[in-house]
Amino acid sequence: MQLFECTIDATCGNARALTYTTAHGNFCTPMFMPVGTHATVKGITPDQLHVLNSQVVLANTYHLAMRPGADLVAEAGGIHEFMQYDGPMLTDSGGFQVFSLADTVKLHDDGVEFQSIYDGSHVFWTPEENMRIQQLIGADIVMQLDQCAPYPASRDFVQRAVDYSSAWARRCLAAHTRPDQTLFGIVQGGMHLDLRLESVRRLLEIEQDSLAFGGRRFGGFGIGGYSVGESHEVMFETLGEVARALPQTRPRYLMGVGNPTTLVRAVAEGVDMFDCVLPTRTARMGTAFSSTGRMNMRNAKFAHDFTPLDHECNCYTCTHFTRAYIRHLVKQDEMLGGILLSLHNLHYLLDLMRRAREAVLAGEYDAFLAAWMASPAAKDY
Structure with a gap:
């Protein structure tokens, strides 16, 4: 592909999956x-x-x-x-x-x-x-x-x-x-x-x-x-x-x-x-995106919660740290709290778009959209 060439890999209704070429690599x-x-x-x-x-x-x-x-x-x-x-x-x-x-x-x-x-x-x-x-x-x-x-x-x-x-x-x-x-x-x-x-x-x-x-x-x-x-x-x-x-x-x-x-x-x-800037800005304020909606990590209900931030996420934050620890960091204004939440929130949106692309490629975007709109995650957004 030449520089700045755009290839349409698939469409599903109006949704599209593209590949675009730049001097520093392709993006999809x-x-x-x-x-x-x-x-x-x-x-x-x-x-x-x-x-x-x-x-x-x-x-x-x-x-x-x-x-x-x-x-x-x-x-x-x-x-x-x-x-x-x-x-x-x-x-x-x-x-x-x-x-x-x-x-x-x-x-x-x-x-x-x-x-x-x-x-x-x-x-x-x-x-x-x-x-x-x-x-x-x-x-x-x-x-x-x-x-x-x-x-x-x-x-x-x-x-x-x-x-x-x-x-x-x-x-x-x-x-x-x-x-x-x-x-x-x-x-x-x-x-x-x-x-x-x-x-x-x-x-x-x-x-x-x-x-x-x-x-x-x-x-x-x-x-x-x-x-x-x-x-x-x-x-x-x-x-x-x-x-x-x-x-x-x-x-x-x-x-x-x-x-x-x-x-x-x-x-x-x-x-x-x-x-x-939403995923990183809200992270610095102590807010996490999740499969059940937004989570305010300052809330007292997380103080003794030793489960992952989001049970459906495999990011670094969710596979290594608990809600209780992240709440502790946020409450103490430790920079690591904002970093871990930023990593998670960015992963959340990047992975959401990865799954959206897969749905377009599979010809199933309408079902993907319907499932998202019916999910608990959609209610806060």
């Missing part, structure tokens, strides 16, 4: 990506990521550009050498982080101006500058600079976000030149189906214009602007139609979503890739 979907915001998945070593069978790790352009700086990452040999992780990596553009700083953001046709959360300095990013930074960082997959609209937002505001994101997608595609990287476009449009489909149409037109002049195409597509405050049911009113409007032959990436039931349902709608 459906797939969850652990988030390593600052070039580290909090509490997890690169070797442990491989043991967990993690396929792609995500890092954040905004944070790395601010500290330690993209030039330093490039000087180290790129993000893979810098953090000593040899598998495929993805950087988001930092657009979500920029637009979360609403009080300091100023939009211009040429780009976005914002204030650094680190030192208060004023920064101006054009799409071209954002591409320069991501090419210096050196992940296998990079994302276009986009404007992510909050929820709720007026239709006019969301329309403007689509306009900016589309204009910046064109400039990002023209500016991105690194051959061992691929660029994903991003769909915006809030909860308005017509604006979402307009965003898809514009991305495909931009790609056709690029190809007509000997340029490049998008290697895949992110679906942004969901999980920004709306209910899951509101998201699912439009998600499936948006996903299926994107090309069949390239990955579809639902950005910033890590709720287990949402992942299982989104796969049924045709989504392939997911990322979220």
Whole structure:
């Protein structure tokens, strides 16, 4: 397979199983990506990521550009050498982080101006500058600079976000030149189906214009602007139609979503890739995913419980430690508690997507979805 070639291994209804090639190896979907915001998945070593069978790790352009700086990452040999992780990596553009700083953001046709959360300095990013930074960082997959609209937002505001994101997608595609990287476009449009489909149409037109002049195409597509405050049911009113409007032959990436039931349902709608800080963030707060639903390990009922964290899990945490011990670590604010729960929660989502892929390959995804929705695990998600 050539770089960034996508093979459809199987479909089952709208659910898909893909294989995608990068310079640092193949990955298979459906797939969850652990988030390593600052070039580290909090509490997890690169070797442990491989043991967990993690396929792609995500890092954040905004944070790395601010500290330690993209030039330093490039000087180290790129993000893979810098953090000593040899598998495929993805950087988001930092657009979500920029637009979360609403009080300091100023939009211009040429780009976005914002204030650094680190030192208060004023920064101006054009799409071209954002591409320069991501090419210096050196992940296998990079994302276009986009404007992510909050929820709720007026239709006019969301329309403007689509306009900016589309204009910046064109400039990002023209500016991105690194051959061992691929660029994903991003769909915006809030909860308005017509604006979402307009965003898809514009991305495909931009790609056709690029190809007509000997340029490049998008290697895949992110679906942004969901999980920004709306209910899951509101998201699912439009998600499936948006996903299926994107090309069949390239990955579809639902950005910033890590709720287990949402992942299982989104796969049924045709989504392939997911990322979220949820499994590690909740772990640091003392919460475990499990086959019976979320578990708050601070609860007194676990104080004398010497059984595994999750009886149906074979991760390192569940095969070596008891609920009582993990509760003790969490109550004492010992870092090992967050580490063991992070290992477990990541394993939980990675294994869930592994089983989802197996169900697609077997032509049994409808049964897999039905069994999940009827399980105790689905009730808390």
